[in-house]
Amino acid sequence: MSTDSDAPAALRQSGITVRVARDLDELDAKSWDSLCRPDDYFHADYLRALSRSGLDCSFRFLLAEEAGSAVGLAFGYTFAPPVAGPLRIRVFSTGSPTDIGFPFVVRPGTPAEPVLAALGAAMVAEARRSRAAGLLLRDVVHEEEVAGHEHTLARLGFRRFPLFAEAVLPIAWACYDDYLQALRKRYRQNIRRNAAQVEAAGFTLEVLPGPEAVHLAGELQPLWLQVFRRHPEEWDQLLLPVAYFQEILALPGTVLLLLRHQGRLVAFDQLMANGSVLDSKFCGRDYERLGREPVGHMLIAETIRYACDHGFALLSFGISNESVKSRFGCTFRVVHGYRRPIALAMRLARTLRLEQHLVRGYDVASAADDDSRGHVFRD
Numbered sequence: 001m002s003t004d005s006d007a008p009a010a011l012r013q014s015g016i017t018v019r020v021a022r023d024l025d026e027l028d029a030k031s032w033d034s035l036c037r038p039d040d041y042f043h044a045d046y047l048r049a050l051s052r053s054g055l056d057c058s059f060r061f062l063l064a065e066e067a068g069s070a071v072g073l074a075f076g077y078t079f080a081p082p083v084a085g086p087l088r089i090r091v092f093s094t095g096s097p098t099d100i101g102f103p104f105v106v107r108p109g110t111p112a113e114p115v116l117a118a119l120g121a122a123m124v125a126e127a128r129r130s131r132a133a134g135l136l137l138r139d140v141v142h143e144e145e146v147a148g149h150e151h152t153l154a155r156l157g158f159r160r161f162p163l164f165a166e167a168v169l170p171i172a173w174a175c176y177d178d179y180l181q182a183l184r185k186r187y188r189q190n191i192r193r194n195a196a197q198v199e200a201a202g203f204t205l206e207v208l209p210g211p212e213a214v215h216l217a218g219e220l221q222p223l224w225l226q227v228f229r230r231h232p233e234e235w236d237q238l239l240l241p242v243a244y245f246q247e248i249l250a251l252p253g254t255v256l257l258l259l260r261h262q263g264r265l266v267a268f269d270q271l272m273a274n275g276s277v278l279d280s281k282f283c284g285r286d287y288e289r290l291g292r293e294p295v296g297h298m299l300i301a302e303t304i305r306y307a308c309d310h311g312f313a314l315l316s317f318g319i320s321n322e323s324v325k326s327r328f329g330c331t332f333r334v335v336h337g338y339r340r341p342i343a344l345a346m347r348l349a350r351t352l353r354l355e356q357h358l359v360r361g362y363d364v365a366s367a368a369d370d371d372s373r374g375h376v377f378r379d
Contacts, residue, residue, distance in 0.1 A: 014114045016071065018064045018122040024048055027063045031070035035105045038275035042075065042096065042103065049251055050096060054243035057097055058130070062122055064115050072106045072115035076123065078130045081236050092127035092342070093136040097238045098281065100166060100318055100335065102139050116149055120156045127342045137338040138163055158338035167320035167330040169304065171312050176305040179329075182377050187327060191301045194294040201293050203261050205302060210254025210270075217245035219265050220256075223284025240282065248272075257302055261289055269299045271306065276313035278306070300328055329376045 021027050029044040036043050051059050057079040064072035076094040083089050095103035104119060106112045120137075127135040137158060153160075173179040180188050221242045228237065248254060253274070259267040266286040272279045280303055285295070300317075307315040317325055320332070 014118060016064050016066050016114055016118040018062055018118050020122060020126055021061050021063075022059060024051065024059075024061045027061055028070065032061075032063060032073055035070055035073050035107055037105070039277050040105070041099050041101055041272070041274045041279070046251060047075065047096075049247040050098065052243070053247040054241040055097060055238050057238060060092075060126055060130075062119055062126075064118055066110075066115075070107065071110045072104070072119055074104045074119045074123065076103065076126075078127075078132055079236075079238060089133040090131060091134050091136055091236075092123070092130055092132035093138055093236070094123065095138050097236070098240070098244075099279070100139050100141075100316065102141060113149065113152065117152050117156075120152065120158075124156060124340065124342070131343075133341070133343040135340045135342055137340075138335075140336040140338070141166070141333060153338055157340040159340070160336055160338050163335050163337035164319045165332045166335050167317040167325045167332055169307070169315040169317075169328065169330045171307050171315060173308050176308040179304060179308050183329070184376060184378055187329075187376050190327070191297075194297045195301065198259075198293055198295055198298045201261075203259050203266070203293070203295065205298075206258045206260065207302075207306065208256045208258060210249035210251060210256060213256045213258070214246055214249045216256075216258075216265065217242050217249065220245045220268055220270075220284055223265070223268060223286055224282055226285055226287055227283055245270075255306065257299055257306070259295060259299065264289070266290055267295050267299065269303060271303065273310075273312070278303075278310075278312040278315050280315070280317045297324065300325065304328060327376060 019027060024032065024044055024047050032044050047059075047061070055077075057077040059077045060075060062074045062076075063070055064074075074094060075096075076092060077097060078090060078092050079097065080088040080090045095101065104116060106115045123137070124135060135158075137153070140160075150160075171179075173182060180191065183191070221240065221244075224240055224245075228239070231237070248270075249256070253272055255271040255273070257269040257271070258265060264286075266289045267284060269283045270281045272281050283299070303317075304315060317330065320330075326332070
């Protein structure tokens with residue numbers, strides 16, 4: 001199997017053929033989309049836009065077929081995150097560098113075990129061909145996603161570890177006002193006080209569909225860069241170029257919360273609708289102009305407003321250890337990953353118990369333990 005050629009590569013195992021491509025157009029996009037569920041973020045149009053966005057990585061798309069029909073899919077990318085100083089290692093990661101979600105699908109009614117085994121084996125083979133030091137299978141949110149397949153993952157050499165904590169808010173209210181009324185008094189007052197303070201300081205909020213804001217891409221990226229530089233612990237975060245915002249904002253389902261001060265854009269939050277789920281993707285801040293105003297808290301509340309008023313079932317704030325989100329009623333769920341050494345050096349690192357320092361998770365303890373949702377809402 002080789003992805004260096006222009007044609008999709010293929011690997012056959014137990015009657016299942018897995019085709020691997022660097023470009024999704026090399027595969028059957030209609031078959032790909034037929035496997036995706038409504039809440040999945042990885043429909044073909046989105047992944048094509050992501051591939052064109054100039055990210056410093058190389059994508060791989062895997063389509064499993066049996067008897068001429070698509071029965072499963074997976075995808076991932078290779079990148080070279082920093083380890084220490086200028087030292088970098090090449091890692092093959094499943095999923096997307098900008099999204100959260102288990103990046104494997106098996107067609108309903110198809111036995112999952114042989115399909116996942118074939119996709120997993122193809123991932124390992126492709127990681128070797130890409131000269132990756134290690135393989136990271138990421139974003140296992142629910143145990144049922146891998147239930148019954150732990151022995152397959154173990155046979156393929158994977159070990160489970162906590163990856164990060166995701167802040168989520170199930171939306172149980174018909175509108176934002178109902179959400180506010182469900183909060184205990186002091187939390188409701190804090191939200192209203194923050195909104196009034198930001199407004200009094202001269203900030204104005206605008207909500208725009210992504211396609212109407214593509215022309216702002218050059219203003220958004222420097223604001224995002226300020227946030228990016230404040231979080232060096234996010235070792236696997238890739239630099240988002242202007243092209244990322246140009247490509248992704250052009251898609252239906254993207255929304256921007258834009259905050260201006262004296263006509264100048266000083267903050268934004270980027271949202272993405274995927275079926276019944278609203279994802280809070282990236283944000284940007286002009287920290288000098290924002291000063292000490294509670295803009296972050298206000299934008300969290302406005303994101304919740306959008307989710308409530310537009311009928312979403314779940315709001316995800318993504319990777320988070322911020323206890324502040326628990327004061328809005330969010331809970332934190334631990335997302336797991338599975339890692340496997342590929343190169344000899346990484347296998348040695350596993351033997352010496354150094355692997356966790358190279359392909360590692362975030363600090364999930366504080367978020368996972370801070371579940372104060374029951375104290376935020378009225379009984």
